[in-house]
Amino acid sequence: MILEKRLLARDRGVGLLNKFWQVPWLFVLLVTTIAGVGYVALYSAGGGAPEPYASKHAIRFGFGLVLMLSIAMIDIKLIAKLSWLGYLGGIGMLVLVLLVGNVGKGAQRWIDVGPIQLQPSELMKIMLVLGLAAYFHRASWERMGNILFLIPAGIMILIPVGLILKQPNLGTALITGLVGTAVLWAAGVRWWKFAALAVCIGIAAPIAYEHLHDYQRARITTFLDPESDPLGAGYNIIQSKIALGSGGLWGKGFLQGTQGHLNFLPEKQTDFIFTMLAEEFGLVGALSVLALMLMVVAFCFMVAFRSRHQFGRLLAIGLGTNFFLYVFVNVAMVTGSIPVGGVPLPLISHGGSAMLTTMLGFGLLLSAHIHRDAELGVTKD
């Protein structure tokens, strides 16, 4: 018995080393490269100095790397078992932040946890993916067709979305809802249900709009078309487009971006960091960054395809979609394509909370990758 335990322990030790070798180091290199681009961008945003942004970014990434690799070592079965706990924990923090959190610019709410400010809404997106993956991972095709089985999943999505909306943070709420929907889609919820949902929203939205007060409508109009207000909300977008456009094909050169360095570009270290990069490195630089981001998403899909259990698949696809939405919403925002604000560019924007949650997500992804062959494929009717 004792010997058995000891052997098991040794086996585990060997397993750990073995797992460590299984870490996809190319992916780690990819993530490090993107964080490096972030360092360069933040160095420029700091006026050509590592302070105040770039050096912190590097330290955070270092911590994030350790976090990611540590989580990657955790058995996927344990993660699957703890998923519910994570989901409930996430909801609890969202409630807590509504009660005692600090409200900052753009109504992002955070809680001070030691030296870092934790934004539970960031964490919640990952916890939602975990929760949904755990909920669906044993469901059979028949069961996926059962609407009663889907109602709890819908509630699982709507609770965090509602709580985040109440912060209020429309951008993150939207991403959270879309991530949840993507997991439902991948899990095999029937086509027509998505179509019906889309029709419902299409009908409900104008009716809801009719019942709003004038000032609420005005707020929505400005929200949807910020350029109608060039000195207020539209200023940021207009200056961002000028910065992007003036970057041209090859850019103005490192540290040569006039829009960024002369402070015409607002929030250049957070929401508009992509603009800063695109101004200094042009279309070539911007597309290169997008390509790196696309490679991360592609890796998530690869992990999903190679996983031999539904939990891993749903987890990877959910995390991949979450990452994709981050990038898409941010870049679409700075190019003036969509009117949402307050979404950072993962691994590049300055900010501890986003960095840690991103790396946490990658840790889960790597765990799914390392434990892709785990015995988890159990069906429930």
Add this chain to the structure above:
Amino acid sequence: MSRDSRPLRPLGGERTVRKEEERRRSVFKRRAFILGGVQLGAFAFLASRLYKLQVEQGARYATLAEENRISARLIAPPRGRVLDRNGKTVAGNRLNWRVLLVAEQSADVNATLETFTRIVPLEAHERARIEREVRRRRRFVPVIVREFLTWEEMARIEVNAPDLPGISVDLGTTRLYPEAEHLAHIVGYVAPPAEADIGEDPLLELPGIRVGRAGVERAHDRVLRGRAGSVQLEVNAVGRVIRELDRREGIPGQDVQISVDSDLQRAIRGRIEEGTSVVLLDARNGEVLAMASQPSFDPSVFNTGVSGAQWRQWTASRSTPLINKATNGLYAPGSTFKMVVALAALEARVVTPGERVNCPGHMDLGESRFHCHNRNGHGGLDMRQGIKLSCDVYFYEMAKRLGIDRISAMARRFGLGVDLEIEIPGVRRGMSPTRAWREAQGRPWALGDTVIHGIGQGFYQFTPLSLATMAARLATGRAVQPHLTKLVGGRPVRGARAEDWPSLGIPDRDMRLVRDAMWAVVNEEGGTARIARLPAALGAQVAGKTGTTQVRRVTREQRERGFRVETMPREWRPHALFVAFAPHDNPLFAVSVVVEHGTSGSMAAAPLARDVLAEAFQRLRPGGPGTQRVAGG
């Protein structure tokens, strides 16, 4: 295997499990491909969006970015100087040490000002102004704390610089008038531009800029002002200057040299009293050598702003220091006008030079009797004697023969009652009436009116400047115009040579006759202005004519009661006038003198004219000590 895996234990059979897993896998694969396709499409959309912004519209946005970052500002060029005929500066620029405060460089503006006050005292109202400007302007814009620092104050500030964060000393310029009140009426002054001026020249929007408001400063303002330079600055989003990108120096204002001799001007002004004006021209070309009007003012006061008390004092004063009486004072010419009447009569052939006109001491016209200044009458006299003795009856007769229009026409040919186009804005032209003008007012022109105009009374009203011009034209026979400008930016101005001016078209014989009569006035026994003879040492003889004009009508009753000018209140006494040129045979100088309430032209004005001419000969006569000064002039 272990308890851990129990919840995950298969519920159905092994085959069902595998089948379900296969199903999930295939559904997932299909759906994931679609999801991946959507995401790839979204990335493609972003890429196309970036291409559109950065390549297709790149040039447009590049322009917008440049507009954002570059701010063009004007630099004020130094204002040109005004020099006198000897090259002496009469309007220049003085360096002005100013103290500036930049709020953002000072941790605590109040503390800094407190420290500053201990070094250089600040008045309470100055303090209030500074604090107001600091509040109103953006924090990096300098605010003027104090101007016109002395060397000592500046040194004290520099020594204490470490205790004065945000304080800096800066060098500006301010207008300086070394001759002060002596040339104020000619040179004029500068002042901050009025709202109405701004807009024509962007330069005028600059803080601290000054524009010419009067005199030469105003007449040549454009030349003196120069053209603004510009500097391209890189600014950040809040407008703070980051660096200078490009600098285009402006064109500095050009110097203007005027014909006035400031030493002579000073000497003349030292000789005259309140209410007196003197104009001295170069008879050959009309250059103004001196032009004095007493009292005057200090032009530099306008530079910093005239206080309300000062302004009230100037405008309320009966002596009108702001008004240049030499160009804007209007006086009846009196007997100084008689040469014009004589020439008109000769030209119209209503008299021959030798014809004798009898003067019984008065002339009767209908019920009116017009007196000669000589109650006993001059007896019979010809034209030369008429001028020499200034017989009024002779000229009543001439006027009667001529009619007002022919006299006034001749007056205008001599520059009387016309625009002389001198470079001093706002000069008055005077009045040479015509019959039509009077009738246009609905009043008939009576013969009696004509008669008094024959002795330079009635509506005739001229400035001392135009009387001097008349003297110069009598001296040369040319239509010289008085002017002040010699060189603009080193280039001579037309009109410097006698030949530049056209002939008046009056026969030489007539001119010689009148000049000879004017010579007789001064140099012959019985002439009215023998007092105006120059010292023999100067070797030049003066030709001139006196004038005494009543400002108040003296009735016969008063005269019979023995009413004498000596006992009149001062402001009732007649004005004294004298016009002259010298040397009589080769004229260099033409002069006019008007002494308000001077009582008698021969007693008050003629001696003054003599002194002015003597001074001019000593300083400016060709061949004399000042030859080169007038050379070419």
